[in-house]
Amino acid sequence: MNLKLLKDWRILLLISLVVISIISIMPTSQEGVIVKSVSSDSPFIGKVVAGDRITWVNEKTISEPNDLYKFDNYTGVLRFMTNGRLELANIERPGLKIVVDEPPSSRLKFGMDLVGGTRVLLKPAGNISDAIIQQIISTLETRINVYGLREAKFQSVSDVEGNRYVQIEMAGGSKSEVEDLLSKQGVFEGKVARIVELKNNTGSFWSKEVTYVDNESIKIDGSNVKLNGTFMIDGVNFEFMNATKDSAVFLAEVFKGSDIKSVCMQEQAGICTSRLIEQKDGWQFMFQVFVSQEGAERFAKVTKDMKVIVDPNSGDSYLDGKMILLLDNKLITSLNIASELAGKAYTEPVITGFRQQKVDAQDEKLMLQSILQSGALPTALEITRIDQISPSLGQEFLNSAVIAGLASVLAVGMIVTVRYRKWKIALPMTLTMMSEAIIILGVASWINWTIDLAAIAGIIATVGTGVDAQIMIVDELRLGERKVYTLKQKMKKAIFIIFTSASTVIAAMTPLLFIGIGVMRGFAVTTVLGVLIGIGIARPAFGKIVEAVLEKEEITSSA
Amino acid sequence: MKYKTLLFVPVALAIVTVLLFAFFLNGVSLDIDFKGGTQLSLESSVPVDAASIRSAISIYNPNVRIARGLTGYTVIIDVEAGENTTAILNDLEKAGYSFESSSSQTISSALGKSFFSQAQIALVLAFAFMALVVFVVFRQPMPSLYMVMCATADIAEAFVFSQILGINLSLATFAALLLLIGYSVDSDILLTSRVLKSTEGSPKERVKGAFKTSMTMSVAAIGAIVVLYLATSSIVLHQISLVILLGLLFDIPNTWLLNAPLLLWWVERKKVAA
Numbered sequence: 001m002n003l004k005l006l007k008d009w010r011i012l013l014l015i016s017l018v019v020i021s022i023i024s025i026m027p028t029s030q031e032g033v034i035v036k037s038v039s040s041d042s043p044f045i046g047k048v049v050a051g052d053r054i055t056w057v058n059e060k061t062i063s064e065p066n067d068l069y070k071f072d073n074y075t076g077v078l079r080f081m082t083n084g085r086l087e088l089a090n091i092e093r094p095g096l097k098i099v100v101d102e103p104p105s106s107r108l109k110f111g112m113d114l115v116g117g118t119r120v121l122l123k124p125a126g127n128i129s130d131a132i133i134q135q136i137i138s139t140l141e142t143r144i145n146v147y148g149l150r151e152a153k154f155q156s157v158s159d160v161e162g163n164r165y166v167q168i169e170m171a172g173g174s175k176s177e178v179e180d181l182l183s184k185q186g187v188f189e190g191k192v193a194r195i196v197e198l199k200n201n202t203g204s205f206w207s208k209e210v211t212y213v214d215n216e217s218i219k220i221d222g223s224n225v226k227l228n229g230t231f232m233i234d235g236v237n238f239e240f241m242n243a244t245k246d247s248a249v250f251l252a253e254v255f256k257g258s259d260i261k262s263v264c265m266q267e268q269a270g271i272c273t274s275r276l277i278e279q280k281d282g283w284q285f286m287f288q289v290f291v292s293q294e295g296a297e298r299f300a301k302v303t304k305d306m307k308v309i310v311d312p313n314s315g316d317s318y319l320d321g322k323m324i325l326l327l328d329n330k331l332i333t334s335l336n337i338a339s340e341l342a343g344k345a346y347t348e349p350v351i352t353g354f355r356q357q358k359v360d361a362q363d364e365k366l367m368l369q370s371i372l373q374s375g376a377l378p379t380a381l382e383i384t385r386i387d388q389i390s391p392s393l394g395q396e397f398l399n400s401a402v403i404a405g406l407a408s409v410l411a412v413g414m415i416v417t418v419r420y421r422k423w424k425i426a427l428p429m430t431l432t433m434m435s436e437a438i439i440i441l442g443v444a445s446w447i448n449w450t451i452d453l454a455a456i457a458g459i460i461a462t463v464g465t466g467v468d469a470q471i472m473i474v475d476e477l478r479l480g481e482r483k484v485y486t487l488k489q490k491m492k493k494a495i496f497i498i499f500t501s502a503s504t505v506i507a508a509m510t511p512l513l514f515i516g517i518g519v520m521r522g523f524a525v526t527t528v529l530g531v532l533i534g535i536g537i538a539r540p541a542f543g544k545i546v547e548a549v550l551e552k553e554e555i556t557s558s559a
Numbered sequence: 560m561k562y563k564t565l566l567f568v569p570v571a572l573a574i575v576t577v578l579l580f581a582f583f584l585n586g587v588s589l590d591i592d593f594k595g596g597t598q599l600s601l602e603s604s605v606p607v608d609a610a611s612i613r614s615a616i617s618i619y620n621p622n623v624r625i626a627r628g629l630t631g632y633t634v635i636i637d638v639e640a641g642e643n644t645t646a647i648l649n650d651l652e653k654a655g656y657s658f659e660s661s662s663s664q665t666i667s668s669a670l671g672k673s674f675f676s677q678a679q680i681a682l683v684l685a686f687a688f689m690a691l692v693v694f695v696v697f698r699q700p701m702p703s704l705y706m707v708m709c710a711t712a713d714i715a716e717a718f719v720f721s722q723i724l725g726i727n728l729s730l731a732t733f734a735a736l737l738l739l740i741g742y743s744v745d746s747d748i749l750l751t752s753r754v755l756k757s758t759e760g761s762p763k764e765r766v767k768g769a770f771k772t773s774m775t776m777s778v779a780a781i782g783a784i785v786v787l788y789l790a791t792s793s794i795v796l797h798q799i800s801l802v803i804l805l806g807l808l809f810d811i812p813n814t815w816l817l818n819a820p821l822l823l824w825w826v827e828r829k830k831v832a833a
Contacts, residue, residue, distance in 0.1 A: 388663045
């Protein structure tokens with residue numbers, strides 16, 4: 001090897017960038033485990049956050065997730081080392097409620113299509129401001145955290161046409177779970193049915209005269225109300241549900257979403273109810289919600305004059321109208337109201353439901369709890385895109401892309417060896433090609449760019465255009481047996497061609513940066529980045545090497 | 560003027576492409592990216608038959624493809640966006656299929672349409688930018704026009720033949736087409752700058768020199784792409800590599816039988832005029 005060549009700044013720059021890139025791609029350390037998520041009721045809360053490294057617990061070295069999970073039944077004081085700092089956690093009830101993973105094998109950040117997970121693109125209805133997008137994100141964050149999906153990342157994105165979207169990426173979650181959790185606006189309503197008895201087509205309700213017109217309309221205090229029409233008496237909203245000659249049914253609006261103060265997530269004896277009960281043919285779930293004083297007073301007002309009926313079988317006494325709870329206008333629970341609650345400020349209605357399978361009952365309960373706890377979204381959301389990639393498929397993609405990339409480099413190396421029959425040209429060409437790919441990955445890790453499938457395609461495309469440029473350099477420099485031009489002049493011509501062709505690639509890729517909400521942005525960015533690294537760093541160094549090889553040849557051939 | 564007869568080949572190719580597009584293809588086949596829909600990818604370690612899968616879930620009116628990977632097979636099922644993927648998986652399970660893993664993608668038709676209209680704008684812009692670069696760099700209207708013509712033929716032919724081979728237009732194949740715009744013009748840039756910016760030898764000799772370099776480039780790129788195609792199981796990489804491969808193949812006749820004769824002709828006319 002020509003040592004003088006190593007002193008050339010172009011070659012030095014290429015070599016040092018490759019070294020720096022390799023260092024920045026390599027993982028910091030393989031020790032311990034990395035925290036992926038911490039539940040809000042975990043003993044670790046406030047002591048570690050996602051991304052922290054736990055290396056040691058109670059004098060035991062942690063080298064894989066199971067080393068830590070062994071402490072799941074532990075109670076008492078837990079000593080642990082996180083990021084080199086000793087922390088204590090007092091565990092009263094067993095359960096670590098923390099998710100950890102092995103340390104990553106490189107510092108590269110891989111996209112969801114390579115590591116698996118779920119990505120959802122939600123389109124809010126109507127014209128949306130930044131504030132509303134933020135409100136949507138924080139509501140959904142609560143929902144997802146309460147529901148227990150891990151590592152959800154929220155992002156506000158917009159396309160070139162100005163449409164705004166909320167994008168969520170998460171590590172797990174089935175398609176139906178995610179759809180239910182994210183697409184429900186979550187408008188909660190609690191209503192009480194009031195039955196008004198009519199005699200000779202008339203009756204009275206809260207000192208207003210109610211008159212039967214036909215099955216689809218009635219008169220209240222002389223004004224007509226159609227089926228499902230609304231009216232207000234005494235500050236309470238009512239909806240007209242149905243009527244016969246003997247009775248009319250109104251639904252009084254008692255609770256609204258904003259009345260929900262909290263949701264009972266975990267059963268605590270004497271404090272709140274949240275449980276599953278096995279029944280003959282399935283499972284019943286129930287949980288309490290706590291409503292505001294205002295809501296409770298509305299309940300008292302609506303129920304104070306209701307009739308009591310007694311169930312002849314059980315002997316229990318109920319009010320004559322049921323309470324119904326609705327989510328996004330869909331019935332979730334219909335309850336009998338115990339007679340002693342009439343006129344009381346009732347603050348803790350219980351939501352119940354029934355499913356044949358235990359796991360379905362559990363999921364449904366958790367779903368409702370999450371949505372009620374997070375409150376309603378400021379606007380309805382439409383799921384416009386949902387991608388779900390299994391981790392093994394992602395791994396297969398990554399493996400096959402890496403193998404394909406290496407095989408392609410080898411194939412090109414063989415082709416140029418056959419063409420030039422000089423390892424002094426073919427080897428630097430292959431090495432430069434590989435170093436370009438390494439530098440692109442290095443830059444990706446510096447700027448925290450996510451490597452996804454599109455980016456890998458971009459890297460392969462860049463390496464392809466890079467080889468083309470290098471072949472042009474070699475041929476331009478070797479051209480012209482009559483020696484009309486000096487090597488320097490030839491190099492200038494080569495550079496002209498290379499810059500022109502690089503410019504056309506960049507020109508063609510630029511529009512891709514702006515379409516499809518960034519789906520193909522990874523491809524365009526990596527290609528443009530790679531082309532720039534190529535013309536700025538790899539090509540000058542390679543040109544120098546070829547110049548040196550050819551100079552030496554000329555000297556030996558003329559000698 | 561023997562070389563002018565060479566023009567027959569690329570012109571015939573262009574005519575065949577136009578005819579195929581007009582009469583053989585029933586409009587542009589779009590992937591779910593551009594028309595909306597749900598795509599399920601199921602991994603199987605044992606060979607599976609597309610036709611029997613199609614019949615097992617025929618009520619969903621699916622489109623079924625099988626892709627072979629390094630370690631197994633991937634079954635790709637396209638259905639309407641509204642279909643329930645869990646129900647499809649259950650039906651397949653009932654029919655006796657078992658898969659190692661399943662992945663799914665759903666795109667609403669509104670979003671797909673929006674992507675497609677954006678893609679059309681991007682295509683026009685990419686072409687315009689590329690042409691602009693060529694015109695600005697070479698400052699010779701006719702030779703620049705020949706290069707843009709040649710690139711247009713490459714893209715159009717790669718697109719039509721990929722459609723005939725059953726590759727739907729997706730974001731990935733679309734990106735490949737855009738890349739081809741920049742990639743395929745490389746050989747034309749090499750040819751044109753050798754012929755116009757060099758004084759060594761006759762124009763014909765310069766074309767010969769450029770041909771040798773360019774063929775090395777094409778063979779290296781085609782070799783890499785073929786290996787990429789063979790070594791990968793990813794549908795996305797398959798589609799990208801096939802489209803680029805077609806473009807690289809069509810680039811050879813378009814550069815050497817279309818651009819080169821036109822350029823030589825132009826040089827001769829210029830000489831006569833001078």
